[in-house]
Amino acid sequence: MTLAAWTHCRLATMQADAATPYGLVDDGVLVVDGQQIAWVGPLSELPGALQARITVRHDAQGALITPGLIDCHTHLVYGGDRAHEFEQRLHGASYEDIARAGGGIASTVRATRAADAASLTAQSLPRLKALCAEGVTTVEIKSGYGLALEHERKILKVARALAHSTPVDVVTTFLGAHAVPPEFAGRPDDYLQEVLRMLPLLHAEGLVDAVDVFCERIAFSTAQTRKVFEAAQALGLAVKLHAEQLSDSGGSQLAAEFGALSCDHLEWLSPEGSAAMAAHGTVAVLLPGAFYFLRETRHPPVALLRGHKIPIAVSTDCNPGSSPCTSLLLMLSMACTLLQLTTEEALAGVTRNAALALGLRDRGVLAAGLRADFVLWDVAHPAQLSYAFGANPRLRTVVKGQSV
Numbered sequence: 339m340t341l342a343a344w345t346h347c348r349l350a351t352m353q354a355d356a357a358t359p360y361g362l363v364d365d366g367v368l369v370v371d372g373q374q375i376a377w378v379g380p381l382s383e384l385p386g387a388l389q390a391r392i393t394v395r396h397d398a399q400g401a402l403i404t405p406g407l408i409d410c411h412t413h414l415v416y417g418g419d420r421a422h423e424f425e426q427r428l429h430g431a432s433y434e435d436i437a438r439a440g441g442g443i444a445s446t447v448r449a450t451r452a453a454d455a456a457s458l459t460a461q462s463l464p465r466l467k468a469l470c471a472e473g474v475t476t477v478e479i480k481s482g483y484g485l486a487l488e489h490e491r492k493i494l495k496v497a498r499a500l501a502h503s504t505p506v507d508v509v510t511t512f513l514g515a516h517a518v519p520p521e522f523a524g525r526p527d528d529y530l531q532e533v534l535r536m537l538p539l540l541h542a543e544g545l546v547d548a549v550d551v552f553c554e555r556i557a558f559s560t561a562q563t564r565k566v567f568e569a570a571q572a573l574g575l576a577v578k579l580h581a582e583q584l585s586d587s588g589g590s591q592l593a594a595e596f597g598a599l600s601c602d603h604l605e606w607l608s609p610e611g612s613a614a615m616a617a618h619g620t621v622a623v624l625l626p627g628a629f630y631f632l633r634e635t636r637h638p639p640v641a642l643l644r645g646h647k648i649p650i651a652v653s654t655d656c657n658p659g660s661s662p663c664t665s666l667l668l669m670l671s672m673a674c675t676l677l678q679l680t681t682e683e684a685l686a687g688v689t690r691n692a693a694l695a696l697g698l699r700d701r702g703v704l705a706a707g708l709r710a711d712f713v714l715w716d717v718a719h720p721a722q723l724s725y726a727f728g729a730n731p732r733l734r735t736v737v738k739g740q741s742v
């Protein structure tokens with residue numbers, strides 16, 4: 339058995355109950371046993387018996403080591419782009435105006451349906467590689483630009499296959515209830531029946547890890563969302579929700595009632611929604627890229643989330659309409675500057691709390707028994723990861739104990 343030790347490093351363990359901010363350990367040691375972390379702590383406390391069994395030594399040369407980053411909310415498998423809508427918005431059109439006029443999600447649906455699996459893979463892989471280049475080791479990818487069985491299947495299969503082209507772990511989410519496709523125009527409830535038909539079929543093919551809905555006045559109501567959640571629950575699938583992004587629809591209460599892993603966006607979250615999320619352990623996923631790109635002025639109620647001790651995650655929301663962004667490090671900066679998170683909250687948002695938002699208990703912090711997914715950075719202090727925007731100080735990524 340090979341025990342490998344990483345030494346000469348500072349560790350940001352991000353353990354929730356750590357005595358120091360970020361769970362910082364100076365002059366730390368990370369011992370890896372195969373695919374798992376075997377021991378984490380200061381060199382001075384490394385047990386002699388363990389030290390004697392170490393066979394491989396890696397000198398981190400003063401690097402900071404954090405858990406592998408987790409991007410817990412993306413729509414990165416899509417065709418085409420929406421730069422022309424960006425231009426329209428700069429000339430005064432709103433995101434909702436464009437969606438109501440048949441653009442928005444519908445225009446990406448056209449481009450995604452037109453692309454075959456090979457083309458969709460070719461268009462999406464660079465986005466996933468860009469995330470990897472910044473130390474991302476786990477990515478959630480949603481469907482939702484197919485909106486018909488064959489196309490939703492194609493997106494989810496491409497998402498699964500992308501995991502084999504890169505070292506990252508991919509988690510898939512079925513977002514059939516993202517928009518009403520053109521062939522169901524004016525018949526949203528008929529389309530909802532189609533969503534309820536697709537879900538068990540795609541689940542039976544092993545393509546679905548969780549279920550999401552876009553609950554919003556331009557998308558699906560809470561009553562419609564409830565039907566999708568009931569279907570997910572019947573299959574034993576976890577749910578999450580695009581909630582209170584453009585208005586307060588009350589989706590967060592509904593999602594919490596279903597034990598949702600997360601509610602995402604949340605600019606319009608009410609005190610009642612926040613209380614419901616707290617009561618059911620639902621994570622708040624903040625998406626500063628969408629806030630920035632749609633030039634929102636309404637801030638997600640961070641003080642309310644803190645008051646309720648709701649875990650806060652941060653993600654790119656990588657998608658062509660509201661956040662064409664492939665930099666999770668930039669989201670750290672924006673989470674601090676635009677949404678007023680602390681640098682420690684921001685880093686917890688892309689590690690520990692992002693893992694919670696995906697229901698993954700085996701990663702997100704550096705602790706014995708968890709997956710050996712971690713990143714070496716050329717910075718002295720973890721605040722620098724949020725501070726220097728546009729920089730990428732990643733030195734090396736380790737996934738399941740292997741340098742990648």
Ligand code: NIG
Pocket residue numbers: 413442443446552580583628655657658659660661
């Ligand atoms: O997370 N809010 C819904 N879905 C995406 C945007 C979809 C699009 O505009 O293509 C989001 O912001």
Ligand code: FE
Pocket residue numbers: 411413580655657
């Ligand atoms: Fe989204």
